Amino acid sequence: MRILILLIAIFFMAPVDAFSNISLPSVFSDNMVLQRNSDVKIWGWAKPGEVVKISTTWGNDTFQTRVGKNGKWEIMLPTPNIRGPQQVSIIGYNTVVLKNVLLGEVWLVSGQSNMEWTAAAGIDNAEAAIADAENDQIRFFTVLNRTASCPQQDLDGSWVASKPETMKHFSAVAYFFGKKINKELGVPVGLINSSWGGTPAEVWMPSEVIENSKELTEAAKMLPKTEWGPRDPGLLYNAMIAPLVPFELAGVLWYQGESNTDNANHYEQIFSALINSWRQKWHKELPFFYAQIAPYEYGDNFSGVKVRDAQRRVLKMPKTGMVMTSDIGDIKDIHPRNKEDVGLRFAALALNDVYGRETAAHAPLVSEIKKNKNKLQITFSNAEKLSLDKENPATQFEVAGKDGNFKPVKFSIKNNTIELNVREIKDPVEIRYSWRNTGTSNIFNEAGLPASSFAEEIE
Template sequence: MKKLTAAFLLAFFIMGSARADVKLARIFSSNMVLQHGLNNPVWGWADKGEKITVLFAGKTITTKAGKDGKWQVKLPAMEYGGPYTLLVEGKNQLKLDNILIGEVWVCSGQSNMEWVVANSNNSAREMAAANYPNLRMFTVPQKVAQHPVEDVDGGEWEVCSPETVGHFSAVGYFFARNLQKELDVPIGMIHTSWGGTVAETWISPQNIEKDPDFAAALSELKQLDLSKYRQQRVEKMAALFGGELPSKDTGLQDGKAVFAAADLADQNWTSLPVPQLWEAAGYPDVDGVAWYRTKINLTKAQAEQAAELHLGKVDDTDMTWVNDRLAGQTNRYDLDRIYLLEPGTLKEGENVLAVRVVDTGGGGGIYGEPAELFLKVGAEKIELAGNWKFKMTEVAVGSMELGPNSYPTLLYNGMLEPLIPYGIKGAIWYQGESNADRAVQYRRVFQTLIKDWRQQWGLGDFPFFWVQLANFMQPAVQPVESSWAELREAQTMALELPNTGQALAIDIGEANDIHPRNKQDVGKRLALNALKVAYGKEVVHSGPVYESMEVNGNQVIIHFKETGSGLLAKDKYGYLKAFAIAGADKKFYWAKGEIRDSKSVVVYSDEVEKPVAVRFGWADNPDDLNLYNREGLPAIPFRTDTWEGITK
């Protein structure tokens, strides 16, 4: 009898401990903000068929967990206010406190959205003044996922204070702060971003599989055995190197650059187009060490002149030799390499240029525009773009792991799907740098992303605003093609979708840093879009937008809309800059510009007798752009032509 009783008690204990306590999705925590005027969904998990009671603001709602254990209720729509308490009762009870009813926004993208307040302009002063108890933020833990997951791995709603704001998304915070000051209501931000990521990783499987550029990759992702992924990646990449991954760089031995030698036999090295990240040349998601070599033939007169070597940018670190002499080295992925060559470095006849590149993550190699690679001897430029010899000498095995850009939809699955259908007002987005080399494709991909998010949330065409890429890299001496300009154009094209808006950063970027510290103006300009589009306020939310052109002799008159109270040239003489003009030969020259009236400007160049096309701010970094409306918002870069660019 004693044995039977003991066995019964043991079984009872096991059954009781196996019982699943009622759980809430992690997006629900104390201090959260729920969307005003919406029947907010609240969901979680419990035992199959378990009765769940939710009590909130004097209302009681009951439901039962489904066969899969998931349950969901919808709270009644409410006006702004709080704080409230949420109780969830099943076989156990959960209690969440300090809940507000306000405006909820998702903020997402890559590193410029991930960038925190502590690393932004005037951070000490900003953090000390950040006493906004009705502003809250939830930061989603970073996670890649092969398939959509049910819940995020952590996170909680945090009340904005001097102690917490330092690790808030800076763009998200400054956007929310501006909204709160104008609307005087609680603001909640759901921050889900990951630096260096491409747009397609943030799109759902059901919609990215419809894109012919990504369908095959998605199909491959679905069939992956992740337990074998790393080994399969190693084997696949090893095949590129004759069966074994190179594990130790042999090009640099005891400080001597063996692979910079003039007599090195490099005939069997791979031929690789430069400039181009090596990921685009058959080495996807590979980090490590690689060597580049090319040869330059010079006359005696050329070799005797002062010389500068221009290599564009190198991701991440380079050491560069010319004729076995170290010309320079740089440990920054976003800086132009410009090395002064000492007298005697160059010689008549064949000269050998060797570059050792170390990539620690993301893209790798010599990249940028072809026009940025040249050897300057005296006043002459010798172009260096073209096929170089290339050899990967060391592969970081860590780069064989599944990363956020390894396949499309990975971050949607791990960092967005678990948030849906949390009640929101809209979304803000700062991304595009990682898609710049595929700008024409981005025209389609970005609009797919917006439509996809709206479809998944089921809230109709909710407001969606983004930041156009900031000015970055060295300003061009002459008008040139630009992948960043084409990406900005693709972003502007998305304005054709309803309830969208664009905040410019074209005048607040930094030539030598892809992460401009001025996130305050970015947040402010995003908030102007929200005030106008989402909340119907009478504010000027956009800079001047190109509308039409007319040719009058050798002049072109450009007409704008969204001019606010009128156009403004930020120049004491009233001259406009950043315009370029071309004739039928498609060769662009810098143009002179003047404001004609409150909605138009006239541009011309003595070099172009019969103009057919105008471009404005068409560069990686149009650092002299100075056309604004009188409300202080810069004109949106544009071109009037539809000529094929460089990212087709």
């Protein structure tokens, strides 16, 4: 008790200024990458009423603000497109100098184990990829795993340059994405990895999003407790995403869905809510690209393919894009080892949709189904030179009549559309394609990208 009283006395006797040093969130540190050609918000904490100033080596202007009563401050900092390492100085009662700062493209990557998966954990051609990872223009920030019951102001992590010893413990998908973007654009790339294996989407969004929706609340109750990762809504958003808001980003990469097979029928609503919630928190329509989960033996139901189809349906949201994995997966391994092609396909989406490069990035996507007597005509977008995989030519199209019984039907490819023969189906009302948890598409476009599994009603 005496020790406690002594500590309290020392606390109150100490000069106020001793507790007013400028401090910053961990994401603002040496070796960081700031989004170029933007107005970047820098924020932190200091003594209420104190004047905080920021200066940089890339400009002559000084920007300042006064710390609020809550001890928080923020300053908007314009960032040009400039090469080379820079410094950012934050000046107040004390001075904090951030060194070796680069201006480039910053992407947040998140999800569960397939995004978290590292070269050290085992990927194709790991040894060569690790040996080739020396690149000071690619920087990593790994958010350490933790949970919180309410939104936090800071998190654990630090910026490091890409080297063999850092790359092999970073998200492999993110690394291959960043390497390609750096090569094609010739600018630095900052990658913030906030992912945790075995987690459903619910833990990655604010808990109030779930609580304010009856459907999402009921869907969350379907998730079983497991030893793999947290299950309660909001726990990882609070600890691993909220402290990053509103760090300026070029966009988001997402690889998740395997842990939502228990409520697959609701995944379209769940995932859409997550995307909307993040965009609302960042106050901008962030490009949001995601990987469709790969075919895998989830059991004798359709839970896996239902998640894949839900992901396809989410593409109706603006500024979204989906990486196909059905042709580069492993139905015996929920963690396919080909992470490079996933990263490269993410990069193709970003290069095409964000950076204006004409890159073959999008897979065939069903856009219209027309009934014409005994035939169904399926029109696809991104359907340039549709072709059939000759090693897997069997039909994956099934059609059901009003009796609900699905039967395989023959098909032909004509003028970048697909025509189905439904002569033997009375009153066809529903069509599905590659509708198996382990289904691997056999229809590809000119870019070598497979069509997604889908199920649609016939009007």
